Amino acid sequence: MFEARLAGDRLQLIGRLDASQVEVAREAMNRLNASGVIDFGELEYISSAGLGMLLGIQKRLMESGGTLKLINMNRHIREIFRMAGFDRIFVIE
Amino acid sequence: MEKSFERDFRSLGDIFAFTDIFVEVHGFEESLRYAVNLVIEELFTNMVKYNTGGGHPIEIRITVRDGHLRIELIDDDVDPWDPAQVPEVKLDRPIEERRAGGLGLYLVRAIVDELTYEYKNRQMKVTAIKNLERQNV
Numbered sequence: 001m002f003e004a005r006l007a008g009d010r011l012q013l014i015g016r017l018d019a020s021q022v023e024v025a026r027e028a029m030n031r032l033n034a035s036g037v038i039d040f041g042e043l044e045y046i047s048s049a050g051l052g053m054l055l056g057i058q059k060r061l062m063e064s065g066g067t068l069k070l071i072n073m074n075r076h077i078r079e080i081f082r083m084a085g086f087d088r089i090f091v092i093e
Numbered sequence: 094m095e096k097s098f099e100r101d102f103r104s105l106g107d108i109f110a111f112t113d114i115f116v117e118v119h120g121f122e123e124s125l126r127y128a129v130n131l132v133i134e135e136l137f138t139n140m141v142k143y144n145t146g147g148g149h150p151i152e153i154r155i156t157v158r159d160g161h162l163r164i165e166l167i168d169d170d171v172d173p174w175d176p177a178q179v180p181e182v183k184l185d186r187p188i189e190e191r192r193a194g195g196l197g198l199y200l201v202r203a204i205v206d207e208l209t210y211e212y213k214n215r216q217m218k219v220t221a222i223k224n225l226e227r228q229n230v
Contacts, residue, residue, distance in 0.1 A: 016109065018102075018105045018109075018134055019102045019105060019134065019138045020102040020103050020105045020106070045127060045130060045131075047130075047131055047134045047135060047138075047197065047200075048135060048193070048196040048197035048199075048200055049138065049197075051193070051196060052193025052194075052196060053193075055188070055191060055193055056193070058188065059188060059189070062188065076123065076124055076127045076230050079230045080127075080131070080200065080230055083200060083203050083204075083230070084182075084184070084196060084199070084200060085182075085184030085185070085191075088184075089187075089188040089191065
């Protein structure tokens with residue numbers, strides 16, 4: 001189960017973001033214009049497919065002077081970001 | 094435990110249900126559940142993406158023995174594919190130079206202790222072995 005809820009510039013991710021759900025997340029994130037906050041508070045899991053999608057969104061936003069801020073990650077997802085070196089290219093709070 | 098799954102990303106929900114049963118039976122903690130799911134998803138989706146040929150279901154086997162978790166994925170009647178062709182991941186590069194390609198296999202190699210690919214008689218078999226005493230994600 002995966003769901004992405006967009007409210008203003010804040011996107012809440014819920015459930016498991018695996019390779020079969022990446023397009024659902026991408027569609028929601030493509031609606032972010034300049035900058036946005038991604039709330040990971042109810043996200044249980046993310047794989048490389050979701051990481052790659054986030055990388056693409058971050059690149060697109062940076063080209064227009066924006067950025068993503070990622071909040072409320074559980075410790076497992078935070079560790080995956082660290083292993084992938086993504087803690088160096090995202091603002092994580 | 095072993096079970097075969099259609100070679101489609103939409104099989105991931107059924108695969109996670111399968112691994113959840115295994116994790117519950119063995120009383121794995123949450124970090125190990127995450128590691129098992131990630132390793133299987135990355136290896137399975139790589140087979141779906143890169144293994145051309147047959148179109149048969151992919152078999153997944155998971156066992157625990159002597160303090161080691163063994164995960165095997167078996168894909169029958171496929172063309173040879175060299176995992177060494179997967180792009181190298183360079184963590185120290187700025188975002189402009191980072192690419193998503195190769196990230197899944199990079200994470201798998203970081204999590205498991207051994208990863209081997211075998212190809213024989215048009216069958217590809219990938220085996221990942223993890224020492225259960227080592228830190229997980």
